[in-house]
Amino acid sequence: MDAATFxxxxxxxxxxxxxxxxxxxxxxxxxxxDFYSVLWGEPEEKVASAAVAPANVEEVQxxxxxxxxxxxxxxxxxxxxxxxxxxxxxxxxxxxxxxxxRMNRVLEVNEDNCxxxxxxxxxxxxxxxxxxxxxxxxxxxxxxxxxxxxVGNALDSGGGYTVSGYRGHFEAVCGIExxxxxxxxxxxxxxxxxxxxxxxxxxxxxxxxxxxxxxxSTLGVVTKMGFWMFPTPEAWLSGSVSVLRYExxxxxxxIANELEYGNLFNGMPGFGSPVLxxxxxxxxxxxPEPEVMNAMVQESGVPAWSFSPNFYGPERVIREQWAYVKxxxxxxxxxxxxxxxxxxxxxxxxDMERIHKPRFGIPSLEIFSVGSRGYGNFNPSDGHIWFSAxxxxxxxxxxxxxxxxxxxxxxxxxxxxxxxxAVTCWTRSFVLFAAxxxxxxxxxxxxxDAVREIIRxxxxxxxxxxxxxxxxxxxxxxxxxxxxxxxxxxNEAIKDALDPNGIISAxxxxxxxxxxxxxxxxxxxx
Amino acid sequence: xxxxxxxxxxxAVLPALGTGWHGAFAAAPPNNALGLDAMLxxxxxxxxLAVADAPVPVMQFAGDVTRxxxxxxxxxxxxxxxxxxxxxxxxxxxxLEVLAQxxxxxxxxxxxxxxxxxxxVQAVRWIxxxxxxxxxx
Numbered sequence: 001m002d003a004a005t006f007x008x009x010x011x012x013x014x015x016x017x018x019x020x021x022x023x024x025x026x027x028x029x030x031x032x033x034d035f036y037s038v039l040w041g042e043p044e045e046k047v048a049s050a051a052v053a054p055a056n057v058e059e060v061q062x063x064x065x066x067x068x069x070x071x072x073x074x075x076x077x078x079x080x081x082x083x084x085x086x087x088x089x090x091x092x093x094x095x096x097x098x099x100x101x102r103m104n105r106v107l108e109v110n111e112d113n114c115x116x117x118x119x120x121x122x123x124x125x126x127x128x129x130x131x132x133x134x135x136x137x138x139x140x141x142x143x144x145x146x147x148x149x150x151v152g153n154a155l156d157s158g159g160g161y162t163v164s165g166y167r168g169h170f171e172a173v174c175g176i177e178x179x180x181x182x183x184x185x186x187x188x189x190x191x192x193x194x195x196x197x198x199x200x201x202x203x204x205x206x207x208x209x210x211x212x213x214x215x216x217s218t219l220g221v222v223t224k225m226g227f228w229m230f231p232t233p234e235a236w237l238s239g240s241v242s243v244l245r246y247e248x249x250x251x252x253x254x255i256a257n258e259l260e261y262g263n264l265f266n267g268m269p270g271f272g273s274p275v276l277x278x279x280x281x282x283x284x285x286x287x288p289e290p291e292v293m294n295a296m297v298q299e300s301g302v303p304a305w306s307f308s309p310n311f312y313g314p315e316r317v318i319r320e321q322w323a324y325v326k327x328x329x330x331x332x333x334x335x336x337x338x339x340x341x342x343x344x345x346x347x348x349x350x351d352m353e354r355i356h357k358p359r360f361g362i363p364s365l366e367i368f369s370v371g372s373r374g375y376g377n378f379n380p381s382d383g384h385i386w387f388s389a390x391x392x393x394x395x396x397x398x399x400x401x402x403x404x405x406x407x408x409x410x411x412x413x414x415x416x417x418x419x420x421x422a423v424t425c426w427t428r429s430f431v432l433f434a435a436x437x438x439x440x441x442x443x444x445x446x447x448x449d450a451v452r453e454i455i456r457x458x459x460x461x462x463x464x465x466x467x468x469x470x471x472x473x474x475x476x477x478x479x480x481x482x483x484x485x486x487x488x489x490x491n492e493a494i495k496d497a498l499d500p501n502g503i504i505s506a507x508x509x510x511x512x513x514x515x516x517x518x519x520x521x522x523x524x525x526x
Numbered sequence: 527x528x529x530x531x532x533x534x535x536x537x538a539v540l541p542a543l544g545t546g547w548h549g550a551f552a553a554a555p556p557n558n559a560l561g562l563d564a565m566l567x568x569x570x571x572x573x574x575l576a577v578a579d580a581p582v583p584v585m586q587f588a589g590d591v592t593r594x595x596x597x598x599x600x601x602x603x604x605x606x607x608x609x610x611x612x613x614x615x616x617x618x619x620x621x622l623e624v625l626a627q628x629x630x631x632x633x634x635x636x637x638x639x640x641x642x643x644x645x646x647v648q649a650v651r652w653i654x655x656x657x658x659x660x661x662x663x
Contacts, residue, residue: 020659031627079628101628125596147625368621369589379647380620 001072001094001526006049009070013052013096016062021102024050032080032097034089036383038444038451038471044523046089046470048075051097057179057223063098064221064503065183071501071515073526074098075508076221078120078152081145084386084435084469085156091470091507092516094526098221100149106130107224108200114138115174115200117226120151124363138229139361141166146363151225155215157467159425161358163230163266163312168426172228175199176211178220181499186210186220200226216467218505218513219498233312236267236360238341239322242274242303244334246290249305250395255328256307257393260427264321267310267359271398271422271430275302283419286406287399303336310359315344383438384417387451389463391421393430398422401432401463408457409434412450431466448472455479470507474521477510492517561609562653564602566594566622568614571649573641577613589644591618595625603629606662609655613639615647622654630658 014022023029032048039045054060067074075095080088090097104121109130116138118127124146131138141160143153154169166172176188189205190196203209213219243252252271259265275296276285287293297304309325311318326337343351347360357364368380391401402421409416418435425431436451438444452475455465459479468476480487491511495502502513512520564583567574578584587594591614602608603626612619616638623633634655641649656662 027632031632081624125600129596147621363592364590365592365595365621366590368591368617369615379617 001070005070006072009066009072010050010096012066012070013063016066017052017054017059021053021055022050023052032088032099034083034087034470036083036087036385036438036469037089038385038438038448038469040383040438040440040444042444044093046091046093046523048088048090048097049094049526051099053099053102055102057103057177057185060098060100060103060179060221060223061183061185064179064181067096067503068181068183068501071503072096073503073506073516074221075505076100076120078149078155078222079123079147080152081123081148082152082156082158083380084384085467086470089470091473091505092519092526093524095506100221100223103223109134109136109138109229110200111137113201114229114231115226116140116229117175117200117224118150119224120149120222122150123147124150124153128361128363137232139232140227140229141169141172142358142361142363143169144358145365145367146358147365150227151222154225154227155217155222157215159423160361161268161356161425162361164260164263164268164427166228166230167268169227170215171426173211173225174201174203174228175224175226176214176222177224178214178222180220181501181504185223187224191226200228213494216509218495218508218511220504230312230361232345232361233314235313235315235318235342235344237311237315237318237322237339238267239309239311239325240336240338240340241307241309241326241329242336242338243305243329243332244294244297244303244336246287246293246304248332248335249398251332252305252307252329253393253395253398256309259309259325259328264325265309265311267312269310269424270306270308271424272306272308272420273304274306275300275304278302283416284402284421287402308340383440384435385438385451385469386467387432387434387436387454388465388467389432389458390426390466391430391432391463393428397430400461401430404457404461405432405434405454408454409450412453414447414450414454432463473508474510562611563608564610566599566610566612566614568612568618568649570615570644570647571613571639571641573639574613574649587614587618589615589618591621591625595622599625603631603661606660607656609653611651611653613649613651615644616650617647619650619652626654630661631655632657 029048032051037045052063054063073092073095075090076098077088078100100120102121103119104126105119106122107117109116124142127140127150141162143158143160154173158169160167175191178186180186188210189203191199192205214222256269273284293304311321329335391397398421415437416434417437421432422430423433451472455475464479465476477488488510495511496514502515506513506516562582565577565580567577567584567586569586569588585594585598631654634653636650636652639649639651
């Protein structure tokens with residue numbers, strides 16, 4: 001793009017949003033860098049050319065029209081706080097970041113329908129404050145940390161810790177408004193019907209359901225989003241089911257799945273290995289051969305595996321559910337049960353001090369200080385990225401993913417400071433989560449090569465990432481190669497049809513507009 | 527509130543925090559006649575408590591900034607003005623800096639302190655001041 005066109009576009013954006021809400025000085029643009037970038041300080045680091053912060057839908061439309069008329073690439077962010085997955089930096093260097101932080105209104109909370117409609121700049125803390133101050137009976141699901149945007153987190157497929165159907169945040173979305181590349185507004189579902197009172201009640205509307213077009217997307221700037229919310233329950237109970245043999249894992253997971261899919265418990269379950277997390281509770285070690293692991297259990301007295309169901313509801317209901325859950329595991333030799341937590345809601349001040357707040361829809365920043373308490377040598381001012389692969393929800397799935405990941409990381413010299421092979425934000429699969437430290441020096445070149453190799457190795461096992469930092473989006477999308485990459489080809493056909501000038505979020509999750517398709521994998525600057 | 531001159535005097539009573547204390551707080555915006563409006567102290571670092579009797583409101587926390595930010599800083603940072611000085615861990619400053627940037631503020635001074643680290647976390651003294659026209663007083 002020539003400088004004159006860019007300057008003219010930026011001037012037009014200033015007219016649209018006000019001079020003080022367009023940022024193009026280096027000091028301002030520094031705040032839109034990805035602080036955890038694996039390309040930090042290198043010529044290939046993905047950086048913005050400017051940022052613009054509209055205050056309302058009309059200003060977003062004006063900015064998009066300016067960009068479309070001049071073919072200026074833009075990159076919308078809600079709050080840009082998904083550190084470890086790219087932050088607020090664009091995928092295509094030279095893009096203008098459209099920062100939606102000023103669009104921070106909670107438009108509606110419907111207590112009877114248990115739903116909300118919000119703008120993209122509404123953070124989980126904003127929403128929590130709104131619910132608290134309005135005396136709401138509703139509970140939201142929050143990620144950890146909770147400083148990001150409800151909209152942005154859902155669009156990026158973030159997850160929380162609460163109730164199934166809500167804690168996979170995109171699963172709780174009902175109704176989207178988006179500014180398309182031509183500047184027009186689209187509302188999905190019942191929002192397309194003027195006068196409808198059911199935008200946040202029925203997701204599909206008529207015809208193909210388009211909500212998914214905006215997940216991890218390059219197709220629009222989302223300006224409103226509806227969410228289903230959970231009525232705050234009367235109580236919460238957490239239990240643990242521990243088994244003593246390597247061989248018990250398959251049965252443990254099989255029964256737990258059946259119970260969750262049958263709605264016998266509704267909270268996010270945990271799966272882990274107490275004996276393999278004795279040294280570091282947030283990083284499971286390599287799963288050894290059966291006889292070795294069983295000997296470890298014998299010597300230490302620490303169980304081999306644990307399953308931790310969580311229950312939200314009236315106390316007498318969830319105690320009965322817990323009793324039933326226990327009964328389903330009683331046939332496993334040596335099985336141990338424990339009630340590990342119970343609280344009445346609303347939480348007392350004393351309970352607030354001892355519980356994991358996100359389990360109760362309470363946003364927190366506590367995770368940033370866990371390193372100083374001895375967990376994982378973690379300091380947020382050091383960088384990290386997340387490796388997040390979807391793996392089968394089975395005992396064998398845990399074992400295989402653990403061994404492959406651990407052995408590959410060891411072979412490639414890749415450090416992990418957090419490793420959990422069976423996270424359950426999404427009810428029908430496990431996600432293997434690993435936090436990989438990144439650096440601000442030359443070590444990142446090796447890190448990038450190693451992560452790419454692990455992406456390929458996982459793909460060979462049928463495991464694909466559901467989310468990743470920008471530097472690896474092309475690699476991850478490459479792995480979804482069925483039908484000669486038909487998924488990517490369809491996505492790019494849709495992209496070219498709806499955004500022929502390729503202005504919105506070029507390259508995001510490996511979907512490149514025709515204009516920039518030559519930059520796939522190699523990167524470049526608009 | 528205190529005057530900038532008074533803030534500069536603090537250096538004389540804070541030897542535990544090492545040299546450079548004057549310089550750090552002298553970085554308060556020269557157009558802000560009031561100097562610092564408040565201090566934030568991370569009690570994980572016992573040495574930082576030397577400022578607990580400073581002549582401005584002193585807020586305390588222990589590593590996790592959630593409560594002090596949610597209950598105090600978020601509202602103040604939405605309004606014009608408010609220069610905040612702090613002695614905290616580098617981890618807490620990282621979080622505060624991101625939150626401050628969102629409200630048009632930035633760190634205008636940061637100096638690592640010669641206090642014993644806590645599990646590898648370094649103590650830092652800093653000033654966060656309004657930067658964007660929407661919050662400059």
